[in-house]
Amino acid sequence: MGTGQLFIDLEAVAANWRALDRLSAAGCETAAVVKADAYGLGVVPVVTRLAAEGARAFFVASAAEGIEVRRALGPEPRIYLLYGHMAGDTETIARGDLVPMLVSVDQLLRHLESMPARPFGLQLDTGMSRLGLTEAEWAATREIALEAGPALVMSHLASADDPENPANADQLRRFREMTDGIEVPRSLAATGGTLLGEAFHFDMCRPGVGLFGGLPFRDAEPVVRLELPVVACFDVPAGARVGYDGTWTAPAPTRIATVAGGYADGLFRALQPGLEVMAGPVACPVRGRVSMDLLTVDIGHLDADPPHVTAIDDRRGVDAVAAGAGTIGYEILTALGRRYDRRYRGG
Numbered sequence: 001m002g003t004g005q006l007f008i009d010l011e012a013v014a015a016n017w018r019a020l021d022r023l024s025a026a027g028c029e030t031a032a033v034v035k036a037d038a039y040g041l042g043v044v045p046v047v048t049r050l051a052a053e054g055a056r057a058f059f060v061a062s063a064a065e066g067i068e069v070r071r072a073l074g075p076e077p078r079i080y081l082l083y084g085h086m087a088g089d090t091e092t093i094a095r096g097d098l099v100p101m102l103v104s105v106d107q108l109l110r111h112l113e114s115m116p117a118r119p120f121g122l123q124l125d126t127g128m129s130r131l132g133l134t135e136a137e138w139a140a141t142r143e144i145a146l147e148a149g150p151a152l153v154m155s156h157l158a159s160a161d162d163p164e165n166p167a168n169a170d171q172l173r174r175f176r177e178m179t180d181g182i183e184v185p186r187s188l189a190a191t192g193g194t195l196l197g198e199a200f201h202f203d204m205c206r207p208g209v210g211l212f213g214g215l216p217f218r219d220a221e222p223v224v225r226l227e228l229p230v231v232a233c234f235d236v237p238a239g240a241r242v243g244y245d246g247t248w249t250a251p252a253p254t255r256i257a258t259v260a261g262g263y264a265d266g267l268f269r270a271l272q273p274g275l276e277v278m279a280g281p282v283a284c285p286v287r288g289r290v291s292m293d294l295l296t297v298d299i300g301h302l303d304a305d306p307p308h309v310t311a312i313d314d315r316r317g318v319d320a321v322a323a324g325a326g327t328i329g330y331e332i333l334t335a336l337g338r339r340y341d342r343r344y345r346g347g
Contacts, residue, residue, distance in 0.1 A: 003339050004228040004261050004311075008041050010049040010346035012221035013211050017053055019219065020191070020207045025198040031057035033190065033208030035065060035082065040266075040334040041212060041224065042342060044072045049347045050211075051077060059206055063092040063100075070096040080121060080152070082131075085111045094118065099151055103131040105141055112148055121152035126174040126188075127167060128158040138178055146182060152204065153184050160192025160200075161216045168193075172200060192216050214329040215319045226312040226336070228261040228277070231294070233305040242296050243288020248273075250287075254300030257284075259309055262293045266335035267311065270325040277309040278316065284309060 021030040032055045038046035047058060047069050057078045060066045063086065066079045078099060084107045085093060085100040093100055094115065101121040102108050111120050122145055125132035132155060133141065155175050159165035175188050185203035191210035193200040195217065210217030213224065233255060236242065240250045259277070263269050267290055275286040277297055284297045297309060312321055312332075319329035 003341050004226060004265060006336060006340035006342050007225040007227070008045075008342060008344050009221070009223050009225075010045060010344055012213065012223045013041075013046060014049050014053040014346065016211045016213065016217065016220045016223070017050055017055060017207070020194055020205065020210055020217070021054075023194055024205045025201040027203075028198075028201045029057060029204045031055065031059060031080075031187075031204055031206040032211060033059040033206050034069065035059065035061040035208070036334050037065075039209060039212050039214075039330065040336050042344070043068060045344050045347050046211075047072055052347075057204065057206075059101075059208075062086075063089040063096065063098060066098040067092060067096045070098070078151075082123075084123070084131075085115075085120070090114045101152070101154060103133075105133065105137050108133075108141060108145060112144075116148075119151045120148070121154065122150050124153065124155045124175065124178055126155040126171040126178070128156055128171075130156070130158075132156075135174070135178060146184065150184050152187060153179055153182065154187040154204075154206075156190065157188065157193050157196075157200070160190065160196060163192075163196060168196060168200075209330055209333070212333060213317060214333065222314045222317055224312055224318065224333070224336075225310065225314070226261075226340070227308050227310050228259045228295070229308050230306055231258045231260050233257045233299065241288075244291060245289065247289055248287040254298055255302075255305075256287065257297045257299045257305065257309070259295040259297055260293065261295055261311065262291050264292045265337035265339060266332060267295065268325050268327075268335070270327070271321065274324045275321075276316070277311050278313060279306040279309050 032050050037043045059080045081100045084103040099119050101123050103123045123132035159167040187204040189200045189205045191207040194205045213220045213222045238252050242248045269290045272290050276283045287298045288296045318332045322329045322332045
């Protein structure tokens with residue numbers, strides 16, 4: 001085994017989608033956000049399994065991502081583009097039968113001029129200041145936009161991971177003020193919004209990271225396990241310096257395992273100090289700096305040299321690993337390297 005093995009449980013992805021679907025209000029559709037190659041886990045196997053489970057609406061970032069999903073799933077599902085109708089994407093949108101979620105007045109004009117008969121959706125800015133028509137822009141374009149018949153109107157919550165944040169209620173209020181009374185399906189909730197309750201659900205919830213075992217969906221089934229092969233094991237004396245710049249010095253004789261995995265594989269330098277891997281049920285601390293392709297792990301307390309170690313598993317998930325680097329599980333998931341041997345369960 002020359003590379004790490006990334007085990008991806010598609011049955012757990014499907015179970016998480018079912019669980020979030022059950023949490024959604026009656027009559028509310030549950031879509032699936034699968035942008036960035038399904039958060040780094042492989043969009044084709046993921047969407048194939050979710051479609052088999054009953055998902056009929058998928059959100060991606062770009063037109064290129066949308067085409068990949070369309071090729072995998074065929075003509076039936078609806079595929080929404082979160083980047084909207086970008087310049088140069090008109091032909092791709094038509095070829096893939098994609099639904100751009102328009103993010104600006106310029107995009108609205110581009111779409112209505114170039115594709116007047118093609119479906120589209122609208123994004124509204126309710127307080128995140130990232131994408132979407134502002135309240136003033138919506139007031140100025142609302143009549144022409146609604147006359148053109150959007151398929152969906154959506155906004156995005158900036159603080160849904162924190163249920164107590166008053167920004168959630170404020171964005172809900174703004175969304176309702178901007179959209180109450182329109183005869184168009186509406187969507188406000190991603191994973192965090194789904195968990196906030198039915199007031200946030202409207203006609204569609206669109207979970208993303210919760211499908212893949214990430215926070216804030218604490219009841220999610222774990223989806224990934226990452227095993228890394230041990231390249232070599234060797235004894236070091238007291239006083240030996242380990243890794244680049246010798247940032248760790250052995251206080252006593254111990255044994256070090258050099259493991260195939262590093263920041264090129266999504267295990268950031270910032271994860272050390274504090275990063276641990278598992279040799280079976282036993283935690284082993286990473287010593288010295290994470291390098292591009294290698295970790296150095298203290299195994300002096302083990303009875304035997306392990307053939308591999310586990311960096312992510314059911315006990316130490318992506319969010320626990322991310323916390324060691326002061327980041328979030330999203331970043332760990334999407335950074336997992338392409339060098340891993342990916343093995344899927346289910347699908």
